[in-house]
Amino acid sequence: MNYEAMIEARTKEVNEKILSYLPKEEGYQKTVIEAMNYSFRVGGKRLRPFLMQEIYTMCGGTKKIVEPFMAALEMIHTYSLVHDDLPEMDDDELRRGMPTTHKKYGQAMGVLAGDGLLNYAMETAMRAFDLCSQQDNENIIKALQVLFNKSGIYGMIGGQTLDVEAEKTNHELELGELLFIDENKTAALLEAALMCGAILAGADEKVVDQFEKVGSLVGTAFQIQDDILDITSTTQVLGKPVGSDERNHKKTYVTYYGLEEAKKDQERFSLEAISMLDSYGTEATLTLTPESEEAKQIVIALIRRLVSRKM
């Protein structure tokens, strides 16, 4: 099978699905909705909702209840970028080659659009309750709890905090602090993607825990790749300024371990994640449907692509 082509095709599908959950740009509050939707549309890889969808299918899910969660997760990811780009945070003017939200709509609207996206993520995820029979309620509740645990102070915001604080106070990160940031700022939302996909499909706790580990490995690999690209890529290719870590004297995985070691670790983490995914469904107790098997291969292909740094 040509999984590369399937990833392209399914990314487009995922993109269409999640765009359909955006609020209408109307009413007295139109400006904030335009700013929210602009920020959301600028994104492109849709990695998190893509992974959530494929893991859901891989674990045997066949309903629509995963869709509002896919959209909600991408909204959370988007709001974090909008607030991260604000002048008092990273002060970035470009994202994927486009003006950042506060550059286009003003700083106040940057704050409100971020707030609006986080709040609307909750409203959106809860639409899953309207798409299901009552027997799914328990899984939706569990998935909501995981999603907002991973996006909050014990997940993404926790990681952001230490990252920003170290930057503002010129504090040199110790390795433990650096790993905390990578685990939380980046990996937490990937963990949420995989875990929510599995939970919504009704996977048991042991399986969900394994996907949390896979998410952690992929997230850390992804963050290392980001650190590597900040050194080796160009503004044109990346769609955002490069070399910012060095300019800001920021400690990263690369500055701790060196470029070669970082590359090796990134590959090693990715391969471990792949191996864990590959073992799913190989026990005698579980036979995967053709759809589940296909989803599994697609997820693996996506992570391989990550290793070869094509994303």
Next chain:
Amino acid sequence: MNYEAMIEARTKEVNEKILSYLPKEEGYQKTVIEAMNYSFRVGGKRLRPFLMQEIYTMCGGTKKIVEPFMAALEMIHTYSLVHDDLPEMDDDELRRGMPTTHKKYGQAMGVLAGDGLLNYAMETAMRAFDLCSQQDNENIIKALQVLFNKSGIYGMIGGQTLDVEAEKTNHELELGELLFIDENKTAALLEAALMCGAILAGADEKVVDQFEKVGSLVGTAFQIQDDILDITSTTQVLGKPVGSDERNHKKTYVTYYGLEEAKKDQERFSLEAISMLDSYGTEATLTLTPESEEAKQIVIALIRRLVSRKM
């Protein structure tokens, strides 16, 4: 009965209850948690959780499931103040006589503490699922949907958007726009307080709709009072700078209708709200327990206090 004394005593109880839901100040992300908790503790009236609790009791609720919702609503209220005080928004340095969050912890932490509070509000409200039998799940889901609808772009954030936009562009508000702001920026969270209290107690849709109307009346009265106090009070009494509406050439209910008319309307809206509350439980089909009747009288006393502007 001395309801004034009971309001004091119960406000203290409410305060203790909601404070118990704050996250522990520990871990690598300690700073953001300190900033969140500082902002939360600076608040004092606890009007919204107080109303939610009393309406819950008034509608026959006797469990603890309302508590996480009380804390969540106050977190949402608090985050909106933290972000509202930011330099790119209202740029306020004092709130209730204390430095605003970004003044104390820096601007980046102001953004993150607000995000953290909104996200943690969701995590907190969901703790209600752990406090109940499955038969309450439906009500908790409904209450979650109302809470985050009223706090988002179709509620509070919607009102904020137009308010901020008009201020930044020196746009003179038309009356319809002004009422939209008062209804959403201020009233929406009070509506959420009353509606969630009723929903969690199992009230039917008609009753919940009536409480939405009561919330709208009380919220509008409360906002008009705010506009009046901005003219007639002092910085010392209010704990924040006065006269800011006039300095900013801001159109308010008072500038549209004049001080006397505004005072009259505020009283009229409050009395209508009281009359609606008073009629609750007077139909032949419903007999209030002593606890419910007491809660009803406390809510009415609180709103009377609002009319006489003692809050």
